[in-house]
Amino acid sequence: MNQEIKDEAIEQLEKDVLMGFENAVDLQETISEMFYDEEDFDQKWLKQEIEKRLERHQTESLNWEKPTDFDRLVKSFDELNKEKIVSLHKAGYTRQDGEEDCAEIIDELNSIGIKVKGYCFYHTQDLERAIGTEKNLFLAFDSYNREDELAKEVANKIIDILRKNGFNVNWNGSLETRIEISNINWKKTVDNTDYNYSRVFEIMEKHNTLNSPEKELIRKKPFWKLW
Known part of the structure; x- marks a missing residue:
C-alpha cells in the first residue's frame, strides 16, 4: 500500500x-x-x-461552545418538519440524491395521511464546502408539487426559522437559487442518530393527525396481527 x-x-x-x-x-x-x-x-x-x-x-x-451551529440547525429542521416541510441533513451526495430522498419520504407520509408543503435539504457536496474554506451551507428547497407560490412560502418559512435560530441567511428571492447560510461554523461529532427518515416521521406523526385508509386498517386489526 x-x-x-x-x-x-x-x-x-x-x-x-x-x-x-x-x-x-x-x-x-x-x-x-x-x-x-x-x-x-x-x-x-x-x-x-x-x-x-x-x-x-x-x-x-469537549471544549466546543454549546449550542453548536449543528445543534441550532437540527432545532431549525425539527421546527420545519413540524411546519410540514420535510427537512433532511446530508441527504445523499448530489442535489438529485436529496430530491429523490425527499420525494420518497413525501410519498410515504402521504400514504399515512400527512400532506406536506414542501422540502428542504443539504447534501454531502454542500457539507464538504461548509467544512472547507467557504464556510457557507446551501439549502435546496421546493414545494411538494413544484408550484411557485407555495415554493416561495416554503422558502420564506425556512428563512424565518433559520434567522430565529441565529443564522445569517441570504436568498435573492429566485426559485432557481438556493438558500445560503453564511459563515457557518460546522462542529459535529458522531452520535449514531438518524436525523432524516426516522426523525422526520417521528416529528410528523407527533404533530399531525393521521387520516388514511392504511391507518384505519391498522387501528382495526387485532393486536396479534400487528407485525
Missing part, C-alpha cells in the same frame, strides 16, 4: 470525521469501498487511523 493511497484515504477520512455523521464501522466500509481495486489496501492501518481521529475529534468537542 503506497503513500499516495494512504494520503488519499486520510484526506477523505479527515473530511468525514469533521462532518460527524459516520461512526467507525461506517467509515471503515465507505473508505474501503473507495479503494476496492487496491489489492494491498491495509484494513488494519485504516482501522487504527479511524479510531485515532475519531477519538481526537471527540476530545476536541
